[in-house]
Amino acid sequence: MSRPKILITNDDSIHARGIKALYRAMCQIGDAQVVAPESEKSGVGHGITLITPLRARHHTDDDGFSGWAVNGTPADCVKLATKELLAEKPDLVVSGINRGSNTATNTIYSGTVSGALEAAILGIPAVAFSLTSFEKVDLSFAEEAAMLISRKVLEHGLPADTVLNVNIPPAAREDIKGYKITRQGRGRYEDAYERRVDTMGRPYFWLAGTRVMLDEEDDLDEVAIENNYVSITPIHFDLTNNKMLTPLKDWNLSL
Amino acid sequence: MSRPKILITNDDSIHARGIKALYRAMCQIGDAQVVAPESEKSGVGHGITLITPLRARHHTDDDGFSGWAVNGTPADCVKLATKELLAEKPDLVVSGINRGSNTATNTIYSGTVSGALEAAILGIPAVAFSLTSFEKVDLSFAEEAAMLISRKVLEHGLPADTVLNVNIPPAAREDIKGYKITRQGRGRYEDAYERRVDTMGRPYFWLAGTRVMLDEEDDLDEVAIENNYVSITPIHFDLTNNKMLTPLKDWNLSL
Numbered sequence: 001m002s003r004p005k006i007l008i009t010n011d012d013s014i015h016a017r018g019i020k021a022l023y024r025a026m027c028q029i030g031d032a033q034v035v036a037p038e039s040e041k042s043g044v045g046h047g048i049t050l051i052t053p054l055r056a057r058h059h060t061d062d063d064g065f066s067g068w069a070v071n072g073t074p075a076d077c078v079k080l081a082t083k084e085l086l087a088e089k090p091d092l093v094v095s096g097i098n099r100g101s102n103t104a105t106n107t108i109y110s111g112t113v114s115g116a117l118e119a120a121i122l123g124i125p126a127v128a129f130s131l132t133s134f135e136k137v138d139l140s141f142a143e144e145a146a147m148l149i150s151r152k153v154l155e156h157g158l159p160a161d162t163v164l165n166v167n168i169p170p171a172a173r174e175d176i177k178g179y180k181i182t183r184q185g186r187g188r189y190e191d192a193y194e195r196r197v198d199t200m201g202r203p204y205f206w207l208a209g210t211r212v213m214l215d216e217e218d219d220l221d222e223v224a225i226e227n228n229y230v231s232i233t234p235i236h237f238d239l240t241n242n243k244m245l246t247p248l249k250d251w252n253l254s255l
Numbered sequence: 256m257s258r259p260k261i262l263i264t265n266d267d268s269i270h271a272r273g274i275k276a277l278y279r280a281m282c283q284i285g286d287a288q289v290v291a292p293e294s295e296k297s298g299v300g301h302g303i304t305l306i307t308p309l310r311a312r313h314h315t316d317d318d319g320f321s322g323w324a325v326n327g328t329p330a331d332c333v334k335l336a337t338k339e340l341l342a343e344k345p346d347l348v349v350s351g352i353n354r355g356s357n358t359a360t361n362t363i364y365s366g367t368v369s370g371a372l373e374a375a376i377l378g379i380p381a382v383a384f385s386l387t388s389f390e391k392v393d394l395s396f397a398e399e400a401a402m403l404i405s406r407k408v409l410e411h412g413l414p415a416d417t418v419l420n421v422n423i424p425p426a427a428r429e430d431i432k433g434y435k436i437t438r439q440g441r442g443r444y445e446d447a448y449e450r451r452v453d454t455m456g457r458p459y460f461w462l463a464g465t466r467v468m469l470d471e472e473d474d475l476d477e478v479a480i481e482n483n484y485v486s487i488t489p490i491h492f493d494l495t496n497n498k499m500l501t502p503l504k505d506w507n508l509s510l
Contacts (some may be wrong), residue, residue, distance in 0.1 A: 046300030179508035234499035244489035
């Protein structure tokens with residue numbers, strides 16, 4: 001295979017540390033191009049832009065890092081990149097490296113993950129990478145893990161509807177236990193809102209909340225992270241709960 | 256059981272015909288309250304608002320229909336309703352009636368569906384309703400179907416992680432064949448963008464695209480709709496592709 005063509009996106013924006021780290025890693029294994037949101041899109045889920053137009057402008061940093069900045073979501077970036085901005089269809093799409101985990105129930109809110117899922121919908125193998133810390137930690141092991149997993153995906157391929165959701169602990173390399181294939185856990189946030197009043201006396205609400213850890217089995221994503229493993233969860237976009245098909249038929253719904 | 260408390264949301268906004276139809280239907284079976292986006296949020300997927308504050312204002316129409324209008328997504332509406340706006344936790348959350356289908360791959364872009372999924376995350380049984388037409392069709396059969404299915408959900412309950420994704424054909428009642436329990440299909444849009452130039456000479460892109468029907472099995476959502484059945488797909492938010500766990504272990508990823 002000639003050098004693979006790799007598209008990079010994220011949800012923390014083209015200005016984030018994580019996407020520059022992922023770009024460095026992907027330049028080691030192929031021809032990397034960046035198409036990413038021009039501003040932070042955390043928590044956009046699998047949103048796409050339908051009722052406003054998209055714009056793309058070329059972005060270059062002082063250090064030579066460059067790419068397209070798009071006024072949309074990660075899913076928009078992947079669609080627009082493959083349909084308009086790139087000369088050729090990529091061989092691989094990688095999304096991240098996200099600042100903060102995308103594990104358990106929070107997976108469905110993740111713009112990072114949706115960038116990868118959108119690629120799968122378009123028929124391109126894809127991986128989402130997240131570092132499970134909001135601190136400004138060293139990204140060199142995360143880069144190494146992204147290279148290893150991306151190479152394996154290029155070598156083995158992935159089923160058409162499946163992407164890998166990879167979460168990387170913020171530990172030093174010598175404290176990492178290894179790579180673990182995991183399932184999505186059940187942990188979630190216990191939501192709360194903080195009610196404040198603006199300078200005109202009108203109320204507004206900020207989402208707050210505390211993380212609830214609900215899992216114990218060591219093949220679940222959040223538990224693997226707690227144990228300092230790199231967690232790799234294969235996820236797909238078929239939401240059908242097959243176990244409920246038969247019970248629902250017993251409801252005997254009829255006109 | 257005393258009259259059930261029912262929360263209604265959608266993604267077409269509090270001004271949409273569909274949410275008023277769903278309100279009429281739910282008033283037949285319980286105490287209905289509306290908390291919905293103040294403007295259209297189609298295609299937001301499971302987005303939530305993290306980096307701007309939320310506001311809620313009370314909305315009343317000339318015809319007496321009223322509720323809370325929120326400057327966020329359907330998932331925001333369900334979170335804010337249950338945590339701040341409603342006096343008591345609802346017994347049921349219904350989302351819709353959406354203008355246009357939410358079937359096959361498009362399920363993951365749907366704000367309507369995410370309103371229901373958010374309720375499930377919060378531990379409340381929930382159903383998403385969509386009418387598979389963009390035309391201004393008669394909604395009386397859709398209201399009837401929403402009542403029947405909602406009553407059944409209140410009677411039987413649903414597993415904690417599962418919601419029903421209901422799609423209703425725009426046919427006259429006498430042409431409806433019945434209710435069918437279905438799986439999510441594989442159909443999707445073949446995307447394209449229309450490149451235009453604004454009045455200042457700058458390019459912008461509108462998402463366009465044509466629907467691709469990829470399914471044939473008659474227990475898939477889009478096929479059921481084509482055959483004039485009401486399609487009921489049980490969906491959940493565990494995205495794990497369990498079939499890939501063993502093949503991935505054979506990749507032997509190691510440090």
